[in-house]
Amino acid sequence: MLTEDSRAIDTRHLGFTMSPHEECGVEEAVRIIEAHGGDSVVLTLGPSEAVEQLRDAMALGIDRAIHLQTDGQEWDGEATAAALTDAIRADEAASGRFDLIFFGNESADSGGFQVGARVAHALVRPCVTGLKRVTLEGSSLRCEQEVEGGRDVYIVPLPAVVTVKEGLNLPRYPSVPGRMRAGRKPVAVSTPSRPEPRLELVRLVVPAGQGRRAEVLGSGAAAAPAVVEVLRKAGVL
Amino acid sequence: MTVLVLVEQAGGTASDPSLQALTLARSFGEPVHALVIGSAADLGPFGVRVTHVAEHEAFVSYAPDAWAATVGQLADRLAASAVVAAGTERGNEVMARVAARTGLPLAANCIAVAPGPPVTLTRLRWGGSLLEEARLHSPLPLITVAPHVVPIEQAPVATEVDRFTPQLKEQELLVRVLEHVAAPGGGVSLTEAKVVVSGGRGVGSKEGFAIIEELAGLLGAAVGCSRAVTSAGWRPHTDQVGQTGTKIAPEVYIACGISGATQHMAGCKGAKRILAINSDAQAPIMLSADYAVVGDLKDIVPAISAEIRKLK
Ligand SMILES: Cc1cc2nc3c(=O)[nH]c(=O)nc-3n(C[C@H](O)[C@H](O)[C@H](O)COP(=O)(O)OP(=O)(O)OC[C@H]3O[C@@H](n4cnc5c(N)ncnc54)[C@H](O)[C@@H]3O)c2cc1C
Ligand SMILES: Nc1ncnc2c1ncn2[C@@H]1O[C@H](COP(=O)(O)O)[C@@H](O)[C@H]1O
Numbered sequence: 001m002l003t004e005d006s007r008a009i010d011t012r013h014l015g016f017t018m019s020p021h022e023e024c025g026v027e028e029a030v031r032i033i034e035a036h037g038g039d040s041v042v043l044t045l046g047p048s049e050a051v052e053q054l055r056d057a058m059a060l061g062i063d064r065a066i067h068l069q070t071d072g073q074e075w076d077g078e079a080t081a082a083a084l085t086d087a088i089r090a091d092e093a094a095s096g097r098f099d100l101i102f103f104g105n106e107s108a109d110s111g112g113f114q115v116g117a118r119v120a121h122a123l124v125r126p127c128v129t130g131l132k133r134v135t136l137e138g139s140s141l142r143c144e145q146e147v148e149g150g151r152d153v154y155i156v157p158l159p160a161v162v163t164v165k166e167g168l169n170l171p172r173y174p175s176v177p178g179r180m181r182a183g184r185k186p187v188a189v190s191t192p193s194r195p196e197p198r199l200e201l202v203r204l205v206v207p208a209g210q211g212r213r214a215e216v217l218g219s220g221a222a223a224a225p226a227v228v229e230v231l232r233k234a235g236v237l
Numbered sequence: 238m239t240v241l242v243l244v245e246q247a248g249g250t251a252s253d254p255s256l257q258a259l260t261l262a263r264s265f266g267e268p269v270h271a272l273v274i275g276s277a278a279d280l281g282p283f284g285v286r287v288t289h290v291a292e293h294e295a296f297v298s299y300a301p302d303a304w305a306a307t308v309g310q311l312a313d314r315l316a317a318s319a320v321v322a323a324g325t326e327r328g329n330e331v332m333a334r335v336a337a338r339t340g341l342p343l344a345a346n347c348i349a350v351a352p353g354p355p356v357t358l359t360r361l362r363w364g365g366s367l368l369e370e371a372r373l374h375s376p377l378p379l380i381t382v383a384p385h386v387v388p389i390e391q392a393p394v395a396t397e398v399d400r401f402t403p404q405l406k407e408q409e410l411l412v413r414v415l416e417h418v419a420a421p422g423g424g425v426s427l428t429e430a431k432v433v434v435s436g437g438r439g440v441g442s443k444e445g446f447a448i449i450e451e452l453a454g455l456l457g458a459a460v461g462c463s464r465a466v467t468s469a470g471w472r473p474h475t476d477q478v479g480q481t482g483t484k485i486a487p488e489v490y491i492a493c494g495i496s497g498a499t500q501h502m503a504g505c506k507g508a509k510r511i512l513a514i515n516s517d518a519q520a521p522i523m524l525s526a527d528y529a530v531v532g533d534l535k536d537i538v539p540a541i542s543a544e545i546r547k548l549k
Contacts, residue, residue: 019481077336078343112345113333114345121334122337129333150420153414153415154415166481166482170470198341198373199342201370201371202357204368207366207367213524214511214513215528216518216531218530219531220532228541228544228545228548230489234489234510235488236432236456
């Protein structure tokens with residue numbers, strides 16, 4: 001459902017959950033830390049309710065969180081990347097460099113396909129996108145992309161930025177103790193100011209052509225001949 | 238005033254998404270110039286006045302930063318008024334890097350544009366289940382075009398070819414494809430199958446997929462599934478259809494025990510015909526399917542297989 005001004009989805013009854021790509025990024029970060037040691041931080045730019053996602057990530061094993069709080073207005077990809085870059089720089093100045101930064105390949109809501117590449121460019125780090133497998137090999141990262149006919153392999157030195165897709169791994173379910181611990185982990189909150197977006201949302205529209213109804217061929221096993229008839233007419237039998 | 242379009246090609250033939258991008262790019266005005274990396278393609282039929290072929294020994298393997306540098310250099314030289322690419326994996330990632338390098342906004346997956354300033358455009362969001370109308374405030378609009386939405390239109394013109402060698406820095410070759418590992422053969426590929434039989438949570442278990450596989454086998458179909466199934470570990474993610482899975486466009490899509498969430502339908506709405514098999518006559522998928530059978534898939538799917546066997 002859209003809000004009254006058609007500028008956003010009405011999230012009042014939806015809650016904030018991580019999207020599949022990002023959830024896989026979080027899981028991979030946790031696995032790498034479990035295998036090689038170190039610590040991990042989760043970062044989001046969003047309204048106060050977005051803290052739910054940060055807690056979810058910490059329940060999976062992330063150590064601490066940074067919340068760049070907004071008033072709920074849209075930030076375009078350029079502004080989002082700039083705010084994330086500033087926050088990463090500030091955190092690195094205080095706590096040391098991140099060897100690896102994970103992004104989703106594209107956000108589920110905006111689908112801008114750009115925030116990861118922008119942050120990587122600003123930090124002058126190599127960026128590999130759309131990954132379905134990453135393997136740490138010493139101070140390098142082997143990155144695999146699924147492409148037509150197989151996989152393309154990249155190897156980049158750390159520090160690096162990667163953008164990942166669902167299928168990278170099968171994220172664990174958070175355990176009850178994991179959830180309890182997440183409640184006690186630190187969340188650093190700040191409120192960056194929003195620049196005028198240069199990709200300016202005017203309104204969201206529901207595409208036409210929805211709301212037809214399927215022709216019911218029948219119920220139960222008795223409908224099988226009607227199904228076969230449909231397949232025959234479609235030229236696939 | 239030159240509109241520059243990055244055209245992806247294989248074996249001298251431009252990809253369909255690139256031809257769709259060329260079609261939409263003409264909304265910005267003429268002339269349209271194309272950039273192809275490596276080898277030329279004949280783009281005169283698609284309204285391209287000049288095809289710029291970028292040649293460099295580094296282009297033997299794909300290197301996204303090198304592609305972005307090449308796009309940037311050519312856009313500068315032509316004083317381009319807009320840069321357009323297909324909203325493919327590569328198109329989107331190259332344009333994101335162009336946007337980062339130039340410090341300009343990027344509008345991904347557009348389906349309509351009108352010149353500005355500001356440029357007004359419509360683009361896909363939420364995996365295509367919502368459209369965004371937006372204004373793009375930029376001295377050089379950067380656009381990618383959503384694949385398979387804009388129909389390809391021809392606009393034949395006399396065309397010429399310009400070959401050039403971009404200046405590439407070592408750092409721009411750091412990220413490059415070092416190896417291609419071929420997928421193990423066998424099985425019908427999800428993206429190419431004419432029929433896809435998918436199972437959702439309603440299938441009930443990993444073993445429950447035996448009847449789905451049986452029907453798929455009889456139809457020469459690929460097996461697909463919903464995210465509920467991959468999350469449960471019943472099928473690999475490579476089988477998942479949807480916004481964060483594979484997008485397919487078969488002749489027939491058979492969805493068994495799938496409720497029809499928008500994120501699932503985002504992956505199969507390209508199907509010519511959708512048949513839903515669901516015990517709930519009110520399931521949301523009834524509003525996107527063409528045909529439905531109501532009832533328990535454990536009875537219906539084997540009955541369809543038996544009926545097909547009778548024909549053989
Ligand atoms: C950002 C994002 C991205 C996503 N990407 C994807 C994606 O790529 N692909 C995807 O599939 N989902 C995706 N999802 C998840 C999606 O929202 C749904 O949760 C998911 O598609 C539900 O799967 P399902 O239909 O199998 O399960 P359910 O919604 O639980 O539906 C099961 C259906 O089976 C029917 N049923 C039960 N038993 C039987 C029976 N015996 N016989 C017949 N019918 C039966 C029920 O009536 C019901 O309709 C995404 C979600 C988000 C937030
Ligand atoms: N508001 C945000 N907060 C944190 N990360 C974000 C935000 N927006 C986008 N990202 C990250 O950038 C990726 C790509 O987003 P996009 O460029 O919008 O498709 C997402 O998958 C996230 O990992």
